[in-house]
Amino acid sequence: MARARKWDWTAILLMSPSFAIFLALLVLPIIVVLVLSFGERAEAGGYEAAFTLAQYANLPARWAAFRNTLSLAPTGTILCLLAAYPLAYFLAVKASPRSKLLLLILVIVPFWTSFLIRTYAWIFILGGKGIPALLDWVGIPDVRLINTPFAVLLGIVYAYLPLMVFPIFVSLEKLDKRLLEASEDLGASPWATFRQVTLPLSAPGVATGCMLVFILLMGEYLIPALLGGGKVFFIGNALVDLFLQSRNWPFGSAVAVSLVAIMLVTVTLYLRLTLNRRGFRDQSMV
Amino acid sequence: MRLYAFCIYIFLYTPLAIIALFSFSAGRSASDFHGFSLQWYETAANNRLVKEALMNSLLVAFTSSALATLFGTAAAIMLPRVKGVARILFDGLTYVAIMVPGIVIGISTLIALVTAFNVINPQILAFWPGDPATAPQLGLGFGSLICAHSLFAMALIIVIVRARLMGMDRSLIEASMDLYADPWGTFRQITFPQILPGILAGFLLSFTFSLDDYVIASFVAGSRVTLPIYVFASIRRGVTPEINAIGTAVLVVSLIMLIGSQFLLRRGQKPAT
Numbered sequence: 001m002a003r004a005r006k007w008d009w010t011a012i013l014l015m016s017p018s019f020a021i022f023l024a025l026l027v028l029p030i031i032v033v034l035v036l037s038f039g040e041r042a043e044a045g046g047y048e049a050a051f052t053l054a055q056y057a058n059l060p061a062r063w064a065a066f067r068n069t070l071s072l073a074p075t076g077t078i079l080c081l082l083a084a085y086p087l088a089y090f091l092a093v094k095a096s097p098r099s100k101l102l103l104l105i106l107v108i109v110p111f112w113t114s115f116l117i118r119t120y121a122w123i124f125i126l127g128g129k130g131i132p133a134l135l136d137w138v139g140i141p142d143v144r145l146i147n148t149p150f151a152v153l154l155g156i157v158y159a160y161l162p163l164m165v166f167p168i169f170v171s172l173e174k175l176d177k178r179l180l181e182a183s184e185d186l187g188a189s190p191w192a193t194f195r196q197v198t199l200p201l202s203a204p205g206v207a208t209g210c211m212l213v214f215i216l217l218m219g220e221y222l223i224p225a226l227l228g229g230g231k232v233f234f235i236g237n238a239l240v241d242l243f244l245q246s247r248n249w250p251f252g253s254a255v256a257v258s259l260v261a262i263m264l265v266t267v268t269l270y271l272r273l274t275l276n277r278r279g280f281r282d283q284s285m286v
Numbered sequence: 287m288r289l290y291a292f293c294i295y296i297f298l299y300t301p302l303a304i305i306a307l308f309s310f311s312a313g314r315s316a317s318d319f320h321g322f323s324l325q326w327y328e329t330a331a332n333n334r335l336v337k338e339a340l341m342n343s344l345l346v347a348f349t350s351s352a353l354a355t356l357f358g359t360a361a362a363i364m365l366p367r368v369k370g371v372a373r374i375l376f377d378g379l380t381y382v383a384i385m386v387p388g389i390v391i392g393i394s395t396l397i398a399l400v401t402a403f404n405v406i407n408p409q410i411l412a413f414w415p416g417d418p419a420t421a422p423q424l425g426l427g428f429g430s431l432i433c434a435h436s437l438f439a440m441a442l443i444i445v446i447v448r449a450r451l452m453g454m455d456r457s458l459i460e461a462s463m464d465l466y467a468d469p470w471g472t473f474r475q476i477t478f479p480q481i482l483p484g485i486l487a488g489f490l491l492s493f494t495f496s497l498d499d500y501v502i503a504s505f506v507a508g509s510r511v512t513l514p515i516y517v518f519a520s521i522r523r524g525v526t527p528e529i530n531a532i533g534t535a536v537l538v539v540s541l542i543m544l545i546g547s548q549f550l551l552r553r554g555q556k557p558a559t
Contacts, residue, residue, distance in 0.1 A: 011364040018361035029394030117533040121301030219387020
């Protein structure tokens with residue numbers, strides 16, 4: 001009995017540095033942000049202790065950033081899904097086993113290479129001397145592509161496509177191919193087979209992929225900053241402005257808290273919705 | 287279907303190919319190709335700011351991934367021995383660290399550190415024995431960069447190493463115990479070699495993450511310039527062939543590190559027969 005109660009000193013010793021890092025660099029800072037968001041802005045642009053909801057009442061001042069994020073993040077997620085699903089299907093079902101692994105790696109590689117450089121590449125392509133110059137040459141002058149919602153969405157699909165392909169591929173890969181044959185033998189058309197067999201069985205992968213991409217898009221900063229050029233901006237861009245340029249920390253904190261709150265609520269709702277369907281519970285986290 | 291997949295691969299790789307192609311252009315402007323030359327690589331390599339930014343980035347990336355690997359691995363190994371509330375709390379913190387957007391991590395670290403500095407710095411000044419002008423003052427810089435990067439990297443490594451531990455064959459450990467190896471011997475000879483590829487892969491991924499991070503760094507770097515900060519600032523000033531050259535070099539390096547980490551992760555997963 002005495003032995004069971006003894007403290008596991010090895011575990012405590014080895015866990016404490018990481019626990020301390022979590023406390024000092026994650027928990028504490030989040031608490032500070034929460035406290036600040038209820039405070040007031042000092043004259044010089046710092047923080048003055050107070051307890052007020054004024055910062056939250058002021059949120060509509062940044063309405064455009066919230067509107068852009070809440071419309072372009074879901075749109076971007078859906079576009080990613082539409083672009084990724086056929087590719088994941090091809091890789092999992094149609095591609096030959098020999099080339100499958102290589103093709104999958106080729107999808108994932110760009111995701112781990114420099115995000116900044118990949119987004120920069122599109123400035124290059126969409127900017128004045130890229131596609132617009134090409135269009136001008138074939139007789140369609142004055143096309144503006146960069147600094148538009150289109151450019152931002154294109155950047156989003158380009159950046160996050162691999163993240164969407166992977167979970168869908170995994171769930172399609174696990175799918176028993178005999179089910180497809182059975183469906184065909186029973187006289188179902190290819191479309192009916194897809195809609196009634198393939199799609200429902202790949203739903204956990206779709207759910208995971210959408211959630212991952214959506215979460216990352218909510219906090220997106222670089223893509224709108226580089227491809228939206230100050231015209232199409234997200235909450236992330238508003239945060240950078242508030243903290244680094246106008247130095248309004250209490251208001252910035254309130255915006256940050258709202259962003260995390262929106263994320264938590266949507267993700268919880270989303271998980272509720274998807275987990276309640278049968279079979280999802282075991283598979284949805286790939 | 288095949289055609290569609292082909293188009294997607296074109297879509298994924300054309301932008302990278304274009305950057306790489308134009309980095310070899312001899313022209314002064316970024317968007318006209320004037321014959322092959324390595325001059326922009328030379329310009330970038332001789333740019334003092336680029337060199338300094340690169341050294342800063344490497345220093346931060348190495349230190350933060352080393353710290354994260356050390357502490358993250360220690361935590362992941364001990365995690366199965368922790369039960370109850372402490373375990374739920376720790377797992378929760380790990381996922382929060384991964385899920386919270388980088389921008390929020392950057393902001394919260396910035397505010398927390400500045401708040402802490404505002405408390406600590408006057409104290410240092412008050413107790414400093416010598417001339418107040420020479421008193422050390424805490425500020426943003428390497429320290430805060432390394433801290434902020436270690437946080438995310440550590441959570442990443444905990445997840446990777448734990449996944450490897452769970453994928454390990456339990457019977458090996460039992461066999462080792464049956465053969466009278468003490469726990470340390472079992473760890474050193476059985477567990478550690480098995481999880482080593484996971485640890486190294488985690489290190490490489492953290493390194494790549496830190497080397498590429500702009501968002502967090504922009505908040506906590508203070509006056510230090512890392513490579514992504516330099517590149518971002520240059521892009522804002524306009525597209526130049528020099529960025530193409532730096533970009534291509536970064537792509538190649540991160541590609542090598544990625545292939546290395548994947549190789550390590552895969553190698554250990556195959557049965558040892």
